[in-house]
Amino acid sequence: MRSGRVSNRGGWAAWMLVAVLWWSVPASGGNVLELGSPQQGSQAGSQPCKTGQTQQGANGSSSNKANGANNGCDGAKPAKKPAPLFGGSLSIKKSTQSTDSTALGFNGVDPNGQVQQALLNASPSPDSQKKVQAMASYRPSAAELAEFQREGGLTSSSPAVKPGQEK
Amino acid sequence: MRAERGMQWMLVVFCAATLTAGMAIPCSAQFGSLIQKARNKAAQAEEKAKLAREAKDIYTPWSPEQEQQVGEASAATIVNIFGLYENPEMVRYVNLVGDTVAQHAQRPVVYRFGILNTEIITALSMPGGYVFITRGALANMHSEAELAGTLAHEIAHVDERHLEKEIRSKSSMTFLRQQTARFTSTQLEQIAGNVAQGSLTQQYSRDKETDADRIGVTLAQAAGYKADGLRMFLTFLQNAPKTPESQRQLSLWGSTHPPLPERIEALRAQEASLPAGGQVLDARFVKHVNVAAFAAH
Numbered sequence: 001m002r003s004g005r006v007s008n009r010g011g012w013a014a015w016m017l018v019a020v021l022w023w024s025v026p027a028s029g030g031n032v033l034e035l036g037s038p039q040q041g042s043q044a045g046s047q048p049c050k051t052g053q054t055q056q057g058a059n060g061s062s063s064n065k066a067n068g069a070n071n072g073c074d075g076a077k078p079a080k081k082p083a084p085l086f087g088g089s090l091s092i093k094k095s096t097q098s099t100d101s102t103a104l105g106f107n108g109v110d111p112n113g114q115v116q117q118a119l120l121n122a123s124p125s126p127d128s129q130k131k132v133q134a135m136a137s138y139r140p141s142a143a144e145l146a147e148f149q150r151e152g153g154l155t156s157s158s159p160a161v162k163p164g165q166e167k
Numbered sequence: 168m169r170a171e172r173g174m175q176w177m178l179v180v181f182c183a184a185t186l187t188a189g190m191a192i193p194c195s196a197q198f199g200s201l202i203q204k205a206r207n208k209a210a211q212a213e214e215k216a217k218l219a220r221e222a223k224d225i226y227t228p229w230s231p232e233q234e235q236q237v238g239e240a241s242a243a244t245i246v247n248i249f250g251l252y253e254n255p256e257m258v259r260y261v262n263l264v265g266d267t268v269a270q271h272a273q274r275p276v277v278y279r280f281g282i283l284n285t286e287i288i289t290a291l292s293m294p295g296g297y298v299f300i301t302r303g304a305l306a307n308m309h310s311e312a313e314l315a316g317t318l319a320h321e322i323a324h325v326d327e328r329h330l331e332k333e334i335r336s337k338s339s340m341t342f343l344r345q346q347t348a349r350f351t352s353t354q355l356e357q358i359a360g361n362v363a364q365g366s367l368t369q370q371y372s373r374d375k376e377t378d379a380d381r382i383g384v385t386l387a388q389a390a391g392y393k394a395d396g397l398r399m400f401l402t403f404l405q406n407a408p409k410t411p412e413s414q415r416q417l418s419l420w421g422s423t424h425p426p427l428p429e430r431i432e433a434l435r436a437q438e439a440s441l442p443a444g445g446q447v448l449d450a451r452f453v454k455h456v457n458v459a460a461f462a463a464h
Contacts (some may be wrong), residue, residue: 013176014179018178027344043189052374081371101322104285106285107250107285107297107316108248108250108285108416109287109388109415109419111416112415113287113417113419114418115248115367115368115419119248120223120244120368121360122244122247123248124240124243124246126213128247129239130441131246131251132239132242132246135279135297136277137267137280138258138259138280138281139262139279140259144263145263145267149265149267152446152451154390154391154392154446155271155389157271157389
């Protein structure tokens with residue numbers, strides 16, 4: 001009788017634990033899933049944004065950045081409208097080109113307004129190096145500079161390095 | 168009976184162990200990674216602080232010779248990308264305006280001004296006094312004061328060694344320690360590449376840009392130009408219609424400078440504290456730089 005009670009108690013305890021297990025295993029499984037799911041969720045949630053950003057990057061992300069355009073990935077922040085634009089006669093001018101030396105237009109920059117990476121990584125040609133060295137030849141003489149300043153009513157001062165003076 | 172009880176207790180022990188393990192694994196996964204992240208952050212912060220201390224200890228500015236070396240090499244990269252617009256009269260005019268402003272700078276740098284052959288609207292400077300303005304920027308200016316204000320901003324960057332400081336702050340300590348009185352060709356190539364890339368793809372830090380605007384206005388005004396030259400040019404750019412083509416022209420400006428409204432406001436505030444007056448010289452500018460002059464070349 002006594003031993004039967006004990007065995008019954010043991011049986012109840014076992015069944016209660018099985019019941020607890022029954023409830024806790026799915027819960028702990030859910031917990032494990034929860035640990036993974038925010039990442040998965042955020043990845044899944046951010047994936048379209050990332051794709052959008054990549055596309056924007058390819059289509060000129062800097063201009064969007066310059067405009068302060070919202071790419072819609074901020075979530076809480078509403079997309080900012082661009083500032084009202086001047087609608088009058090002002091417009092960005094193109095410098096007219098007529099000679100071979102100016103025929104390249106947007107040279108060095110891709111259609112998205114980004115400097116071409118290949119050009120950025122390239123070593124400068126000997127011709128470019130010569131042109132840089134030749135820049136000094138355009139420096140005005142002290143007399144030219146003084147005349148220019150006088151003509152324009154500008155202030156001359158004794159310069160730390162005199163025009164035309166090379167180190 | 169005994170065997171049955173034994174089985175029941177074994178089942179209890181097994182269930183308890185399973186429960187404990189089931190709860191402990193996710194907990195350790197969660198808190199273990201948090202602790203590890205916190206440790207990594209602390210280590211990174213310590214490393215940064217150490218680098219900053221070392222950088223302070225070994226910092227000596229580039230010598231004029233080093234600055235010249237870097238400037239020439241990085242300018243060659245810029246010219247290699249865009250090409251130079253070689254109209255001697257116009258280039259000389261830009262040099263006259265630039266030198267007039269540069270006379271009021273602090274450091275004895277030999278400045279060389281060039282026009283980059285591109286429709287992109289921007290201006291940039293290299294260490295050692297190599298300053299560039301683009302054909303696209305010149306085509307959209309209306310006076311010598313605007314040109315002077317824009318060049319003055321770039322002269323201020325050179326005068327304050329802004330690009331040098333930016334590059335140094337991003338270089339490794341080993342690299343900085345290895346720098347000798349004159350750069351080796353490998354060092355020079357690396358630094359010049361960083362300088363050119365930085366000037367075309369990154370902004371200076373906000374405080375350096377603000378400094379360059381502030382000092383630039385002071386330089387242009389000291390040279391006798393009206394102090395609002397840079398602001399007038401920026402305002403024109405800000406008001407330009409946002410067509411795809413103008414966006415493309417302004418793309419570099421946008422990615423390498425702070426937003427226009429912010430700069431315009433700061434410049435307006437500074438101008439209010441300066442004496443009025445100064446030369447605008449729009450007629451002289453149009454005589455030397457205009458669409459017709461570009462076309463005639």
